[in-house]
Every structure is written in C-alpha cells, then in structure tokens.
Amino acid sequence: MKFRTLRRHFRESFKTLGRNGWMTFASVSAVTVTLLLVGVFVAIMLNLNKIADDLEHDVEMKVYVELAADEASTTALAEQIRETPGVAEVIYSTRDQELERMVQDFGEDLKLYEQSNPLREAFYVKATEPQQTAKVAQTIDEYPNTYEVVYGEGKIEKLFDFLNFGRNAGLILILALLFTAMFLISNTIRITIVARQTEIGIMKLVGATNSFVRIPFVLEGIWMGILGSIIPILAVVFGYLQFYDYAEPRLRGEMIQILAPVPFLYIVTGILFSMGVFIGIWGSFMSVRKFLKV
Amino acid sequence: MIKMKDVYKKYTNGVVAANGLNVQIAPGEFVYVVGPSGAGKSTFIKMMYREEKPTSGEIYIDGTNLATLKNREVPFVRRKLGVVFQDFKLLPKLTVYENVAFAMEVIEAPSDTIRDRVTEVLDLVGLKAKARMLPTELSGGEQQRVSIARSIVNRPKVVIADEPTGNLDPETSWDIMNVFRDINEQLGTTIVMATHNKNIVNRIRHRVIAIEGGLIVRDEAEGVYGYEI
Numbered sequence: 001m002k003f004r005t006l007r008r009h010f011r012e013s014f015k016t017l018g019r020n021g022w023m024t025f026a027s028v029s030a031v032t033v034t035l036l037l038v039g040v041f042v043a044i045m046l047n048l049n050k051i052a053d054d055l056e057h058d059v060e061m062k063v064y065v066e067l068a069a070d071e072a073s074t075t076a077l078a079e080q081i082r083e084t085p086g087v088a089e090v091i092y093s094t095r096d097q098e099l100e101r102m103v104q105d106f107g108e109d110l111k112l113y114e115q116s117n118p119l120r121e122a123f124y125v126k127a128t129e130p131q132q133t134a135k136v137a138q139t140i141d142e143y144p145n146t147y148e149v150v151y152g153e154g155k156i157e158k159l160f161d162f163l164n165f166g167r168n169a170g171l172i173l174i175l176a177l178l179f180t181a182m183f184l185i186s187n188t189i190r191i192t193i194v195a196r197q198t199e200i201g202i203m204k205l206v207g208a209t210n211s212f213v214r215i216p217f218v219l220e221g222i223w224m225g226i227l228g229s230i231i232p233i234l235a236v237v238f239g240y241l242q243f244y245d246y247a248e249p250r251l252r253g254e255m256i257q258i259l260a261p262v263p264f265l266y267i268v269t270g271i272l273f274s275m276g277v278f279i280g281i282w283g284s285f286m287s288v289r290k291f292l293k294v
Numbered sequence: 295m296i297k298m299k300d301v302y303k304k305y306t307n308g309v310v311a312a313n314g315l316n317v318q319i320a321p322g323e324f325v326y327v328v329g330p331s332g333a334g335k336s337t338f339i340k341m342m343y344r345e346e347k348p349t350s351g352e353i354y355i356d357g358t359n360l361a362t363l364k365n366r367e368v369p370f371v372r373r374k375l376g377v378v379f380q381d382f383k384l385l386p387k388l389t390v391y392e393n394v395a396f397a398m399e400v401i402e403a404p405s406d407t408i409r410d411r412v413t414e415v416l417d418l419v420g421l422k423a424k425a426r427m428l429p430t431e432l433s434g435g436e437q438q439r440v441s442i443a444r445s446i447v448n449r450p451k452v453v454i455a456d457e458p459t460g461n462l463d464p465e466t467s468w469d470i471m472n473v474f475r476d477i478n479e480q481l482g483t484t485i486v487m488a489t490h491n492k493n494i495v496n497r498i499r500h501r502v503i504a505i506e507g508g509l510i511v512r513d514e515a516e517g518v519y520g521y522e523i
Contacts, residue, residue, distance in 0.1 A: 005402045019387050202383050205343070206397040206444065207372035 001211070013219035023192035024224060030188040031228025031279060034181035035272050039236040041177060042268055045170040047258050052163040054256045056130035059159070061137045061151035063123040069145040074121060077145045081123055086136045088128040095119050120147060131160050182279060189221060189283040193291065200291045210292050217284045225280025229272050236272070237265050295321040295452060295484050296342065301351035301361075303337050303508070311337035312348065313508035319486065321451065324478045326495050327488040328519055329505040338505055339456050339488050343375050344368050356451055373401055376445025376453040376483075380460035382437045384429040384444075390416065391425040394444045401448060415443040419473055435466035442473055446483065453477060455487040459494065467491060471498060495519040 017024050063081065065074055082090050093101075098119040103110045113119075127136045133156060137149045193200075203213045244261055251257055296319040303312035311334040319325055329335045340346040341353055344360045353360040358371055384393050391412055398408045416422045419439040429437050438458060445453050455474070459467035471494055477483050489495060495502060495518065502517025503510055512520065 002402045004405065005399075008399055198383070199385055202385055203396075203400070204369070205345075205372065205377055205383065206400055207369045207448075208400040209369045210366070212369075212400060 005212070006215075009215045009219055012216045013223060016216065016220055017223055020192060020195075023195065027188045027192060027224045027283075028228045030184050031225055031276055032231050034177075034184060034279075035229050035232035035276060036235060038174070038177055038181065038275065039232045039268060039272050040239075041170075041174055042271060043236055043240055045174060046264065046268075048166060048170060050259050051256045052166060055159065056163065057126070058255050059130045059133055059151070059156050060124055060126045061133055061140070061149055063125055063140055063149050064147040065121040065123070066145045066147045067120060069121075073145050077143060078123060080143055081125060081140055084136065084139055086127050086129060086132050086139075087125055089124075089126040091124040093122045093124060095121055098122055178275075182282065186283040186286050189224075189280075190287040190290075193217065193284070193287045197291050200288070204292070213292060214285070214288050217288045218281055221280035221282075221284030222277055223280070225276035225278070226273070228280075229276030233269050233272050236268055240265060240268075295319055295323070295356060296486070297352075297354040298341075299352040299354075301341065301348045301353060303334075303341065303346065304349045311508050312341070312351075315351070315505075315508070315510060317503065317510060317513070319484060321484055322478070322482045324474075324485045324500040325487065326500055326502045326517070326519075327486060327505060328490075328495060328502060328521065329511075330521065333506045334508040335488050335505050336456065337508075339454060339486070342452075342454050342486065343372060343377050369400075373448060374450055374452070376442075376448070376450040378438070378441050378445050378453065378455040378458045380457040382429070382434075382441045382461075384437060384440055386429055389426050389428055390421060390432070390440050393429065393440055394447050397444050397447050411447060412443075415447050418446075418476070419443045433466070434462050435469055438462060438466075438470050439473060442470070442477070446477055446481070449481075450483065452484040452486065455485065455489075457488055457490060459489065459491050464493070467494060492519040492521070 065077060069077070078090060078092060081087060095117045098121070099110070099113060099117055102119070125136070125140065127133045133151050134153070137151045140146060141149045200213055241261055244258065247258055296317070298315045298317045301312050301315040302310070304310050313334075315338065327335055327338060337346055341348055341360070342355065344363060348361050351361060355371060356374055360371065363371060385396065388396065394412045394415060395408050398411060403411075413422065413425075416425055419442055421436060421439050421443065424432065424436065429440065432440070438461075442453075442458075445455075453474075458474070459470055462470060474485055474487070475498070478485050499516045499518075501515050502512065502519070504512035504517075504520060
C-alpha cells in the first residue's frame with residue numbers, strides 16, 4: 001500500500017466519524033458504558049485480590065519446641081526449619097518473649113509466672129505459599145524436638161476456600177462482562193456498517209480491494225474505541241483517588257490495605273485504553289467482513 | 295475485447311440464465327443488449343464485470359478469463375471496466391467531485407493527477423459547475439452523468455451500462471445517450487449497453503444483441519429493437 005493511500009484512509013476515517021454522527025455516538029456510548037462497568041469491576045476485583053493476599057500472608061504457624069531440648073538442638077531445629085522447602089520466614093521467640101506476648105494478650109496477672117516460666121520456646125514460621133501452610137506444618141511436625149505445630153487448622157482452610165472462590169467468581173464475572181461488551185459493541189458497529197452496505201458494494205464495484213475497504217472502517221473502530229475509553233478512564237481515576245483519600249487513613253495500621261493509586265491507576269488506564277482499541281478493531285473487522293463478498 | 299465461449303449459468307434456485315452464450319465484441323464497438331425481462335440480459339451483463347460467475351464456459355475481458363479469476367484478483371479486472379447502473383449507485387454522502395475522485399483513490403492515483411483528471415471528466419459530462427454538490431441535490435439525468443464520469447475517469451477500455459436510461463425521462467435519456475456517443479467516438483471506448491428503450495435503439499443505430507431464454511437469438515450490426523413494448 002502506498003503512503004498516500006494510508007493518509008487517505010486516515011483522513012477518510014476521521015471524516016466518516018463526523019458524517020455518521022449519530023452512529024458514531026451510539027457506538028462510542030456502547031463502548032463507554034461497557035468500559036465503565038469493566039473499569040469499576042477491575043478496580044474492585046484487583047483490590048479484593050490485594051485484600052485476599054494480605055489475609056493470606058498473615059497466616060503463619062507456630063512451632064513449639066520440646067522442653068527438654070538444649071540450646072544446640074534448638075539451633076539445629078531452627079536450621080532444619082529454615083531449610084524446609086516452602087518456608088519463607090522463621091522468627092525465633094524465647095520463653096521470656098513468649099510470656100511477654102501472653103501478658104500483652106491476657107493481662108498483668110500472668111506476670112506471676114515470671115518466677116517459673118512454664119512456656120516453651122517457639123518459632124513463628126510463614127510459608128512462601130500461604131495455601132501450603134498445612135503441608136509445611138506437617139513436615140515440620142515430624143522433626144525431632146518439635147513439641148507441636150499450631151496453625152489454626154480448619155479455620156485457614158475455610159479462609160482459603162473462601163478467598164479462592166472469591167477470586168474465581170470475580171474472574172468469571174469480568175470475563176462474562178467482557179463477552180457481553182464485545183457482543184454489544186460488535187452489534188452496534190454492525191448496525192452502523194449495515195447502514196453503509198451500499199457504500200461497500202459501490203467501493204467493490206469500482207475496483208476497491210478488500211483491504212482498501214476494510215482499513216478505513218478498522219481505523220474508525222479504533223477512534224471510536226479510544227473515544228469510548230476516555231470517560232471510563234477519567235471516572236475510574238478520579239473516583240479511585242477520592243476513594244483512596246477516604247479509605248486509606250482509616251485502614252492505616254490494619255492488616256489489610258488497599259492498592260496505592262500508583263501504579264494501580266496506570267494499570268487500569270492501560271487496560272481500559274487497550275480494551276477500547278481492541279474492541280474497536282475487533283468489532284469493525286468482524287462486521288465489515290460479512291459485507292466484503294460482493 | 296470481450297469474448298464469451300459456451301457460457302452457461304445456472305442459479306442455485308434452478309433458473310438457467312445463460313444457456314450457451316457465444317459472442318465476441320471488438321474494441322471500440324457500441325453494442326445494445328436487448329430482450330424481454332428475465333431473459334438473461336442482466337446475467338449476461340453481470341457476468342462481464344464478475345458480479346456473477348458462469349457455471350461453465352469462458353469469459354475474456356481484455357485477455358483475462360473471468361471464469362477462472364480468483365476472488366482477490368477481481369478488483370484489478372474491474373479497474374479495466376467502467377460500470378453504469380440504472381440507479382446510478384452514487385455514494386450519497388460524498389459530493390459529485392468526491393464520488394468521481396473515489397474511483398481514482400481506489401487505484402491509488404497521485405492526488406494532483408486525481409484533481410486534474412476529475413475536473414476533466416466532469417467538464418466532459420457538463421457538470422464542472424456542480425462539483426461541490428451532493429448527489430441528492432441533482433436531477434436524475436445529472437446523477438447519471440456523475441456515474442458516467444466515475445465510470446470513465448480511469449480511462450477504461452470498456453464501459454458496461456445496465457439500463458442507464460431506465461429511470462430517466464425521454465429528453466434526459468437523449469442527453470445521456472449523447473454522452474455515451476461522445477465517449478465511444480472521441481475516446482474509442484467499447485460500450486455494452488443493456489436497454490429497454492426502443493426509440494433509442496431504433497434512432498441511434500448500433501450493433502444489437504437480443505437475448506431470450508439465455509440464448510443469443512439475434513445479433514445484427516445496425517440492428518433494431520425488435521420488440522413491442
């Protein structure tokens with residue numbers, strides 16, 4: 001294709017946007033509405049995902065050491081735990097530290113035990129994959145000098161089930177939304193192209209090749225996709241900034257946190273923009289294909 | 295220029311529109327195609343610009359066999375032809391000038407060539423003054439002139455016209471025929487015209503091919519229309 005033809009296609013695609021004013025408006029609106037939904041959904045899902053990760057990473061196990069173990073065997077145990085596959089982090093806690101924790105949690109009365117501390121030394125262990133906690137706990141339990149491994153059995157399994165369900169449900173919802181969006185938009189674009197069926201027929205009759213007919217339509221689709229993504233991007237960016245200003249101070253110091261606007265908003269903007277472009281290309285490509293067989 | 299050899303055309307609904315057509319049209323000829331409705335006249339015309347493909351047989355346009363032509367090569371053969379329709383088939387949202395220029399943009403002509411050539415052909419069909427108007431602002435005769443201008447702008451060797459005067463009043467029809475005569479005589483373009491217009495065929499004498507039942511039943515130089523309307 002010659003350069004001047006490409007220039008002609010660009011010029012033509014802009015002109016037709018204006019010429020088909022209402023059709024353009026209809027398609028752009030369809031893109032806008034859908035991307036707005038997708039944008040809001042993606043923002044919610046990514047944050048829920050973040051929260052789920054936060055919850056998961058808070059899961060840890062506690063390994064109690066046998067009372068009989070001396071210093072050397074405790075060190076050896078620590079080494080062994082550290083080298084266990086799937087272990088991310090090991091924190092050692094002395095008997096005194098353990099008591100301190102207990103005092104913090106249950107009150108000054110327990111200070112009595114400072115005279116003769118009945119508690120055991122312990123390791124706080126986190127798994128690299130939180131979902132593998134139970135398996136890692138079992139392995140560690142087999143080691144000599146471990147008295148007991150505690151990780152909230154039953155509770156964390158339920159938590160993980162719930163989080164996994166949430167993630168999958170969100171993914172399915174987003175996919176369903178995307179599918180609906182594609183359908184909606186390709187239909188709108190098809191209607192605008194059906195209105196121009198004669199036009200395509202005439203183009204073919206004067207000897208236009210398929211790509212010559214198709215390129216201006218595809219370019220037009222791209223412009224419509226871009227136009228349609230502007231409002232959703234602005235809405236999500238400003239909406240999220242507002243929400244972040246409101247929610248972030250209230251969550252400070254809590255276990256769960258929401259995503260910081262950077263780079264999160266860049267990602268969402270990128271997703272919405274490229275989806276707009278992709279939908280535009282795909283929609284016009286699919287729709288014009290049907291009318292090229294003249 | 296145009297040659298058909300044993301051309302058959304059977305539509306999927308069973309209608310046989312061409313039942314062994316053999317014809318040869320020399321460069322620079324002016325040919326009328328006449329015949330009752332449903333006799334295969336339209337199919338005959340449509341097969342020449344590959345709107346329809348023959349079921350069997352060979353159709354040569356300027357040496358290219360349309361029967362074996364691949365789909366993606368069709369546009370390049372159509373550029374050798376100009377086609378004019380009863381209903382003009384102009385792009386409603388483009389001006390007169392843009393409609394004619396469009397046929398040149400398709401063949402990727404340089405823009406200054408386009409400008410000069412479009413002005414030239416609009417002058418030839420007498421519409422230079424209305425170049426900026428939309429087709430809807432023109433009379434039927436004027437619209438047909440635009441479509442003729444579009445059909446000749448790329449200097450085709452053949453112009454195929456399917457009932458070009460079918461929607462026009464008698465007076466305007468004569469004007470349009472004069473345009474075709476000019477194209478044929480001055481530019482030496484071959485013209486194949488399907489028509490129902492008895493007066494025109496009988497007054498402006500040219501070769502007449504009559505088609506009935508998918509067959510050429512009469513082929514005479516300087517012929518007459520031969521049917522009562």
